[in-house]
Amino acid sequence: MNVHFQGQEQSLQDILKCRDMRVQYQQCLLEKYQNIVICYKLNIPGAVKYNFLIKKIFDEGLQVFKDKLDRNSLVILEEKSIYKNSGPEYFGAFNIPAYLMKKITTNIEDTHALGRLYDFDVLSGKGEQISRQELGKEPRKCLLCESNAFECGRARRHQVGELIAKIESMAKEYFR
Known part of the structure; x- marks a missing residue:
């Protein structure tokens, strides 16, 4: 594996614990604001979820998101970024329609050079996750092939090393 993907490996228990903490924090924001909540993280395969390259990719996506918010004059009610070994996370609460926010975020995921990683x-203010399909968008595609990403991942069609090599290649191309 390339030097760019070295870091502290996370166990399944570490990942599940962090997911539970993420859900708890989302619930706190939903209760506090009764408005939409965004959680932004990265799609990174394998046991290493945080290192310099991952932080750089994450920060780029966060900046693109905030630039879109500024261009659309959208106000953030509360936000928090967390950098930890289980992967960087951003949380935000907003007072705008959930479908408008989902359009903004899927546009970033679909058009940015690193968007497939975002x-x-x-x-929604009621805690319901807004899906891509609700906007008439196709499911996300695999990094390596044109298949549905979820199905590819579940079937483990690709080696983690292949996926990481693709991520490194994408990042190298983008940041050069």
């Missing part, structure tokens, strides 16, 4: 979850 994962923006949009929760």
Whole structure:
């Protein structure tokens, strides 16, 4: 594996614990604001979820997102970024229609050079996740082939090393 993907490996228990903490924080924001909540993270395969390259990719996506918010004059009610070994995360609460926010985030995921790595979850004020399909969008495609990403991942059609090599290639191309 390339030097860019070295870092502290995370166990399944580490990942599940962080997912539970993420859900708890989302619930706190939903209760506090009763408005939409965004959770942004990355789609990174394998056991290493945080290192310099991953942080750089994450920060780029966060900046693109914030630039879109500024261009659309959208106000952030509350936000928080967390950088940890289980992967960087951003949380934000907003007072705008959930479908408008999902359009903004899926546009970033679909058009940015690194967008396939970005994962923006949009929760309505009632805590319901807004899906791409609700906007008439296709499911996300695999990094390596044109198949449905979820199905590819579940079937483990590709080696983690192949996926990481693709991510490194994408990042190298983008940041050069």
